Amino acid sequence: MSIQLEDKHIVVVGAGPVGCLMSCLLKKKGAKEVTLYEKRPDMRATDIDAGRSINLVLTERGLAALTLLRERERVIKELTVPVLGRMMHDLEGNLTYQPYGKDDSEHNHSVSRSELNKFLLDEAEEVGVKIVFGHALQDVDLENKTLHFLKGNDDIKVQADVIVGADGAPSPVRKALMELDGYEGRVDMLEDGYKEIPFAAKANGEYAMAEHALHIWPRGNHMLMGLANLDGSFTGTIYMPMTGDLSFEQLQTKDDVVAFFETHYPDAIELVPDLGNTFLENPTGTLGTVRCGPWFYKDDVVLIGDAAHAIVPFFGQGLNCGFEDCTTLNSLLDECDSLEQAFERYHELRKENADAIADMALENYIEMSEKVGDPAFLLKKKVEHKLEQELDTIYRSRYATVMYSHVPYKIAQDAGLIQQDILDTLLHDISSPDELDINKAKALIEQKLTPFYQKHNVNIDKAL
Numbered sequence: 001m002s003i004q005l006e007d008k009h010i011v012v013v014g015a016g017p018v019g020c021l022m023s024c025l026l027k028k029k030g031a032k033e034v035t036l037y038e039k040r041p042d043m044r045a046t047d048i049d050a051g052r053s054i055n056l057v058l059t060e061r062g063l064a065a066l067t068l069l070r071e072r073e074r075v076i077k078e079l080t081v082p083v084l085g086r087m088m089h090d091l092e093g094n095l096t097y098q099p100y101g102k103d104d105s106e107h108n109h110s111v112s113r114s115e116l117n118k119f120l121l122d123e124a125e126e127v128g129v130k131i132v133f134g135h136a137l138q139d140v141d142l143e144n145k146t147l148h149f150l151k152g153n154d155d156i157k158v159q160a161d162v163i164v165g166a167d168g169a170p171s172p173v174r175k176a177l178m179e180l181d182g183y184e185g186r187v188d189m190l191e192d193g194y195k196e197i198p199f200a201a202k203a204n205g206e207y208a209m210a211e212h213a214l215h216i217w218p219r220g221n222h223m224l225m226g227l228a229n230l231d232g233s234f235t236g237t238i239y240m241p242m243t244g245d246l247s248f249e250q251l252q253t254k255d256d257v258v259a260f261f262e263t264h265y266p267d268a269i270e271l272v273p274d275l276g277n278t279f280l281e282n283p284t285g286t287l288g289t290v291r292c293g294p295w296f297y298k299d300d301v302v303l304i305g306d307a308a309h310a311i312v313p314f315f316g317q318g319l320n321c322g323f324e325d326c327t328t329l330n331s332l333l334d335e336c337d338s339l340e341q342a343f344e345r346y347h348e349l350r351k352e353n354a355d356a357i358a359d360m361a362l363e364n365y366i367e368m369s370e371k372v373g374d375p376a377f378l379l380k381k382k383v384e385h386k387l388e389q390e391l392d393t394i395y396r397s398r399y400a401t402v403m404y405s406h407v408p409y410k411i412a413q414d415a416g417l418i419q420q421d422i423l424d425t426l427l428h429d430i431s432s433p434d435e436l437d438i439n440k441a442k443a444l445i446e447q448k449l450t451p452f453y454q455k456h457n458v459n460i461d462k463a464l
């Protein structure tokens, strides 16, 4: 069974990566007309992302969605840098490396969000999506499926058959839905914000740090991270509280900034030319979690990506989750009898998983900012790495399951609790991974974890 879209004018609001991808898929499914409305100017012609380019990691869930456009390999080759593990920088400048996967074939892909977005805008135009820039959605009349945009000072009314809200965390489409009876939504802001700090390439164009690692400077209630770009530079991002002690609010002058870096990130100073000015000039972004539902209204409106479930960035999954929404919805358009059924099923399948990755992303902030430098945590990671190497048919870490498989996030989250319990038992009487009793580990896994996977029809050996 497949839903007929040939007579439908679909309006997608928000030409971010998720809106562009979903527009392509809807047009390829045969929709009569797909129009993508974006409030900003065309980013391919204007530098609208200065200081907020966002460098992110694509992983299996995101890459799989690009396969639907037959562009997975091209994106990997032309736009990404492989990231094989984490490199921790301590206060003395000592480095500790942790690989991500059981071997280097399992890795993340660092990509500039703007470059990926530009690529997808081109793709959308190529498949026949009409893109209209400079139109900011104000509100939606849900009964009449009419959208009200502002273009400069002009009011524009647009009629649609179907509305897709891909308008990111602030989503006016979501706001319209949440005014209906039976709909609920909330946005929980993190006390911390973020700011980008570009790390320059060396004078000869080479990378100034190991390029195939995510660099982390964990410092408790703030942290710095760096991900490689294609041109030898890195995009650094500092996360810290917006107000209070050691906060963005406290760093008002160039001297404040340099003194702060000298104390907390001394080995990063030489990487950032003109650190004080760069820091003060770049905008400070806020971070939050959107939880809402239902994500649809009849067969008229559906939410995707950050509009439905913005999350904090500490698991590197916001966009990957949004792309997975597109994969799911795309399949349901083939499997269901009506759009309303497809939207309802989509919400059922995705909502608990979006909530699960939202929780795991919040938890990961503590892991990244505090625990990655802690010897007990590092030992746990080493033991887990050994389990993944020696017992990989029955044990894969929560991290690997989230990043390199399609196992639903909720199952990865619940399995993670069982895994913590197993690791705590194994770590009880050892101080080095060499002391790990692998037979005891195997028995524990078969007793506690394997039945959980069996119950949920997950073959972890084949899932990654």
Ligand SMILES: Cc1cc2nc3c(=O)[nH]c(=O)nc-3n(C[C@H](O)[C@H](O)[C@H](O)COP(=O)(O)OP(=O)(O)OC[C@H]3O[C@@H](n4cnc5c(N)ncnc54)[C@H](O)[C@@H]3O)c2cc1C
Binding pocket: 013, 014, 015, 016, 017, 018, 019, 037, 038, 039, 040, 054, 055, 056, 057, 058, 113, 135, 136, 137, 138, 166, 167, 168, 169, 170, 171, 172, 194, 237, 285, 304, 305, 306, 307, 313, 315, 316, 317, 318, 319, 320, 321, 322
């Ligand atoms: C610092 C940081 C690091 C991150 N790292 C990662 C990572 O490593 N991996 C990962 O998967 N994700 C990461 N993310 C999350 C990722 O950036 C988002 O999940 C992703 O951009 C969501 O895509 P989207 O298309 O749904 O929304 P957006 O990218 O927010 O796009 C929404 C679009 O809608 C437009 N829009 C908004 N309002 C209106 C309106 N009223 N009218 C018309 N258009 C409108 C916007 O201009 C924008 O173009 C990170 C985010 C941050 C902030």
